Amino acid sequence: MLLFYLGCGSMLLLAFILLSNVKGINTAANRWMGIFYLFAGFAMLGAIAAQTNAGGPWRFLVPLMESTRFAMAPALYFAILHYTSVRYRFRKNDLLHFIPALLFLPILFGASRYLPAWMGIVVGLSIKLQIILYWISGYLQLIRHQQNIANFTADTTRSDLSWLKNLMLLTGIMIINQLLSPFFRHTTGTTFPYIIYLAAIYCSCYYALKQGDVFPPLSATVSLSTPGAIEPARLNENDVAALKQQLDKLMLEGKLYTDQELSLPLLAGKLNLSLHELSWLLNKEIGKNFYQYINHFRIEQAKKLLQSPSHLHLSILAIGFDAGFNSKTTFNSTFKKMVGMTPREFRDLVVRMDADGQ
Helix, strand or coil, rough: HHHHHHHHHHHHHHHHHHHCCCCCCCCHHHHHHHHHHHHHHHHHHHHHHHHCCCCCCCHHHHHHHHHHHHHHHHHHHHHHHHHHHHCCCHHHHHHHHHHHHHHHHHHCHHHHHHHCEEEEEEEEHHHHHHHHHHHHHHHHHHHHHHHHHHCCECCHHCCCCHHHHHHHHHHHHHHHHHHHHHHHHHCCCCHHHHHHHHHHHHHHHHHHHHCCCCCCCCCCCCCCCCCCCCCCCCCCCCHHHHHHHHHHHHHHHCCCCCCCCCEEEHHHHHHHHHHHHHHHHHHHHCCHHHHHHHHHHHHHHHHHHHHCCCCCCCCCCHHHHHCCCCCCCHHHHHHHHHHHCHHHHHHHHHHHHCCCCC
């Protein structure tokens, strides 16, 4: 039982870390995720109160803590929506997700005595089914985000939310652990599921603290809708031709691609376009998503620097930074993907060819 107490305390500590938003990033998303862990911690605390203080002075904690069970799953789902949307705004219709939590309150605070015994089984199964369905919905939303992120940023390592995917998988492990806990008690005793809880919570703390800023600050002139689906053209032929010339000027003369913070919203602001308009222009008229378009210029610039005798004194990392990449890992992986070899291999090849007089 001591492990369960430790797990409960760790869950509440993780909730406090996310709610306080110590890193000052992804504020709304972290607060929703913090609410999820807080309610999960309350559920564990309610179980502790039920086992240790049945009929005691703290028995009122049991219904109080249990009252948040039906609110856990929606909180998790809204956290995922905020992590994966440029600026998701909570709407009045979103309150409908919390109707089951409101209906659960009278049952906890006395109405259960007027209901048949089988209703307890229905409520228990409903809680389990709800968390499973919301977890699946959140995970699918995360996968869709990862599939569309190349339309949004040239550095997919920042916004691909791999840490959140791991966090969701750990949450899934805790859900499965909860569902199978009766089986574990009969086969391995109570210790094994408590160890799983504790390990999953500590790993969740690691990934929650590992997160970076998912979306860069947006210009006030930029539409806040996400570019996941490319809408029909809103631009006429003259607009398209002029915008392509303006893009070329920004890239070739202004070398905007060397800005390590460049993203679809920032570029849209430069062109005074919405995210959908710029995304449509790149995908339909130029034939590349944002990731491909920007990194084409960065790779060409990197190749030019790697071949330049006057830049032989620069390290591979320095050249990557000069070309607009913000990390060695991103530079190496993108270069190999587009050129077929690493920057180091490319430079060595150029040096050998120069030595052979080719």
